[in-house]
Amino acid sequence: MSEFVSTAVTSEISAIERQLVERVKRGDEYAIRALIERHRLRLIRTATNLLRDRYEAEDVSQEAFLKAFRTIHKLRDDRAFPGFLYRICVRLCMDRLRSKRPEVAELDPSVPHQSNSVDTRLVIDRLLELLPYDLRTTLVLREMDQLSYEEIAEVMAVPVGTVRSRLHSARLRFRTIYLGEMGQL
Amino acid sequence: MKPSDCRKFESITVDWAPEELSESQSDFVANHEKSCQACRMAYRAQVIGLDLLRGSACTVDATEISANFEETVVRNLRVQKKRDSWGYWWPAGLGAAIASLAAFAAMQLVSGSASFKPIFYRGQEARNNTSGIMRSLSTVREYNR
Numbered sequence: 001m002s003e004f005v006s007t008a009v010t011s012e013i014s015a016i017e018r019q020l021v022e023r024v025k026r027g028d029e030y031a032i033r034a035l036i037e038r039h040r041l042r043l044i045r046t047a048t049n050l051l052r053d054r055y056e057a058e059d060v061s062q063e064a065f066l067k068a069f070r071t072i073h074k075l076r077d078d079r080a081f082p083g084f085l086y087r088i089c090v091r092l093c094m095d096r097l098r099s100k101r102p103e104v105a106e107l108d109p110s111v112p113h114q115s116n117s118v119d120t121r122l123v124i125d126r127l128l129e130l131l132p133y134d135l136r137t138t139l140v141l142r143e144m145d146q147l148s149y150e151e152i153a154e155v156m157a158v159p160v161g162t163v164r165s166r167l168h169s170a171r172l173r174f175r176t177i178y179l180g181e182m183g184q185l
Numbered sequence: 186m187k188p189s190d191c192r193k194f195e196s197i198t199v200d201w202a203p204e205e206l207s208e209s210q211s212d213f214v215a216n217h218e219k220s221c222q223a224c225r226m227a228y229r230a231q232v233i234g235l236d237l238l239r240g241s242a243c244t245v246d247a248t249e250i251s252a253n254f255e256e257t258v259v260r261n262l263r264v265q266k267k268r269d270s271w272g273y274w275w276p277a278g279l280g281a282a283i284a285s286l287a288a289f290a291a292m293q294l295v296s297g298s299a300s301f302k303p304i305f306y307r308g309q310e311a312r313n314n315t316s317g318i319m320r321s322l323s324t325v326r327e328y329n330r
Contacts, residue, residue: 029259036255041247048243057243058251065258070265124241127234143235144242164200171199171235175227178234 014079021078024069036065039082043089049144050093050137052125060096064089083154090137090155097133123181130177135170142167190217194224198231 017038023031043064047057068085075084128136134156141147141155149167153160194217197210206214218225267273 032259032262033255036258040250040254041245044245044250045243048245054243054245054249058254062254062258062261066261066265069258069262120237121241124237128238139238143238168199171231172195174238175199175231175234179227179230182230 017081018078021072021075021081024072032069035081039085040065043085046086046141046145047089047093049140050090051096052128056096060092061089064092067092087155087157090141091157094133094137094156097136100133127174127177127181131170131173135166135173138163138166139170139174191221191224194218194221195227198228203232 017035020031020035020038024035040061043061044054044057047060047064048054051057051060064085067088068081072081075081128140131139137156138152141152142149147155149160149163152163156163158166194214197206197214201210203211203214214228218228
């Protein structure tokens with residue numbers, strides 16, 4: 001019974017979504033606002049996880065919405081809008097990460113460490129900064145956004161095999177860096 | 186303990202979450218963990234590190250988003266739509282057309298003006314001067330003889 005209700009709700013949501021996308025294609029500003037309202041939280045969360053900066057994440061999310069609405073006529077299946085928007089956002093984040101760090105920096109041992117839980121987030125931020133942007137994006141999408149291998153492959157426009165190997169490298173490097181970091185504490 | 190066991194341990198633990206392992210893989214991991222301290226430490230670092238990573242996932246609330254988020258997108262969209270239309274660019278296009286017409290007219294005026302003739306005369310003068318020099322040279326030569 002509950003499964004039936006949940007299926008009905010899902011199909012109703014996708015019908016609303018489709019209607020909104022159709023209206024956006026006709027230039028309806030109300031529909032634009034409604035779509036922003038529906039998707040902005042998820043977009044900002046993902047962008048913050050990837051960029052580790054709330055303000056930059058909002059900026060990228062706005063850019064993603066803008067790009068999505070400007071190219072919405074290319075969308076053949078109106079139900080695919082969330083994926084389309086999410087892909088644009090992740091790719092914009094990757095562009096930012098790529099332009100931010102052309103090379104992998106080393107951990108600076110002179111920076112003092114404080115071993116309390118408040119700094120956990122900072123430690124994670126620094127660990128992620130030491131990963132190349134493609135490994136970092138793959139790891140964040142898998143571990144934080146809980147995307148499947150296939151979904152990551154679609155978002156990053158790479159084969160599933162590449163996702164597997166990137167994830168392997170990312171986890172390996174992450175744990176090596178983490179071990180090194182813990183050794184310094 | 187063989188190095189190949191460490192490689193196998195690393196491969197299994199990096200690619201799979203503990204709950205995804207088969208029974209035989211779980212047994213292998215448990216046995217190897219007991220016997221190899223380096224692998225045990227690396228695996229624990231991975232488990233703790235990834236847990237911390239998941240735990241540090243962003244939790245943005247709707248109230249935390251800047252109030253003009255939606256408005257900024259809509260406003261920028263309006264501006265871009267305006268820019269995409271011919272109506273936005275026609276004054277600039279008209280200006281450019283007028284400027285190029287003016288430049289063309291100015292060039293026509295310059296090329297057809299009186300300043301062209303003196304150039305011709307200057308050339309003629311130069312030729313006259315050259316023949317004068319030649320004459321002087323031949324006079325000098327005759328004098329030398």
